[in-house]
Amino acid sequence: MHALLVEDDDRMAHALSTALARRGHTVRRVGRALDALLHAHEAEFVLLDLGLPDLDGIQLLRRLRAVCAAPLIVVTARCEERDIVQGLRAGADDYVVKPFRMAELIARIDTVRRRSDPAAHEAREARQARGDRERLGDREDGSAVVRRGDVDIDLAGRTVTVAGAEVALTRREFDVLAHLAARPDQVHAREEILDRVWGDVLLAASRSLDVHVAGIRSKTGRAELVRTVRGFGYQLGRVDSRTGSRTDSRLP
Ligand code: CA
Secondary structure, three states, X not given: OEEEEEOOOHXXXXXXXXXXXXXXXXXXXXXXXXXXXXXXXHOOEEEXXXXXXXXXXXXXXXXXXXXXXXXXXXXXXXXXXXHHHHHHHOOOOEEEEOOOOHHHHHHHHHHHHHHOOOHHHHHHHHHHHHOOOOOOOOOOOOOOEEEEOOXXXXXXXXXXXXXXXXXXXOHHHHHHHHHHHHOOOOOEEHHHHHHHHHOOOOHHHHHHHHHHHHHHHHHHOOHHHEEEXXXXXXXXXXXXXXXXXXXXXXXX
C-alpha cells in the first residue's frame, strides 16, 4: 500500500521509510504540512508527526481529515493525555508516542488498515476476525439487532438508532459498542476490548477507549447504554425507554 509519511526529522523518516518498505509498502515522505496536503489524495494510509515546521500538527490533522479518509496514525513525542485526546478527537485512528518500538507501530498500521475497509466488507471481516467464538450476528432469534430501551444496535448493518433516529458513531465507537452488544450479559475487561477492537492491549490505546465510550454516551444521549465496571471494564447497560435520557427529561 502507499503510505504518506509526514515527518520533518530525517533520521526518523529514514527509519520509518525503511521499515515500511520492508513490509512491502511504497512511501512518500514529506517534511512540511503543505506538502502533506498536496499529496494526501494519493495516500492509502498516513503517518503524521505533530511537530512540523510550518503548521501545528493538530491543525494539519483536521485539514487532512477534510480531504482524506485514509487511516491515519499520529506518531509524535507529545505524550500528554490532553494531546492524545485532542489527536483522537481530531480524527486520528491511533496515536503512538515516540520513542516507540517499530514492531508495535507496524502492528498498529496493520490494525488500522484492516479496520478501514468499506463497511460491508468490514462487517464480514469483523465477524470473521472476532471469531465464531463470539457468534456475532448469530443470535438465538436469528437477528443481529440488539435492543436496549429505545436504542437499536444493528450489528450486521453497523447502525445505531435512538428512538428511531440514526446516530452517527465513528467506526471505532461502533466497534466498541458492537463488542459489548454481541455479548450483552457479560462484563468485558478493558484489556479484552482493547485487544479485540484496537488489536493490542497497550497503554497508549487504553486512554482512547475512555474517549470512545464518552463519545458513544454523548452521541446517543443515553449515558446508561455503556455501564462502567470500576477498575475492570465495561458492559452494555440497560436503558429505560420510558424516561429516555435523564438529562433532557424533566419528570415531576
Ligand atoms: Ca518533528
